[in-house]
Amino acid sequence: MADVRTLLAIVLGALLGLVCVLAPGAVVRVQAAGRRPDGTGGEYGTDTVSTRWKRVVQALGIGCLLVAAGLVTTL
Numbered sequence: 913m914a915d916v917r918t919l920l921a922i923v924l925g926a927l928l929g930l931v932c933v934l935a936p937g938a939v940v941r942v943q944a945a946g947r948r949p950d951g952t953g954g955e956y957g958t959d960t961v962s963t964r965w966k967r968v969v970q971a972l973g974i975g976c977l978l979v980a981a982g983l984v985t986t987l
Contacts, residue, residue: 914987925980932973936966 932939940961 918983918987922980922983925976925983929973929976929980932969932976936969936973937961939969940965
């Protein structure tokens with residue numbers, strides 16, 4: 913039987929991984945909240961996130977899912 917910390921790590925890791933894989937743009941925007949904008953020359957209302965950063969966040973999300981799956985196999 914697994915202890916509560918292991919089960920909590922599995923659930924939180926899986927949730928974090930799913931959010932990163934399914935909504936990488938939102939993760940990047942939340943992470944960058946409160947910082948000074950780099951360029952203010954864009955058109956009003958444009959909020960683009962580069963594809964490179966989305967792919968990095970998705971890769972980290974897949975890593976979280978793999979760690980959670982690895983913990984499940986140790987139960």
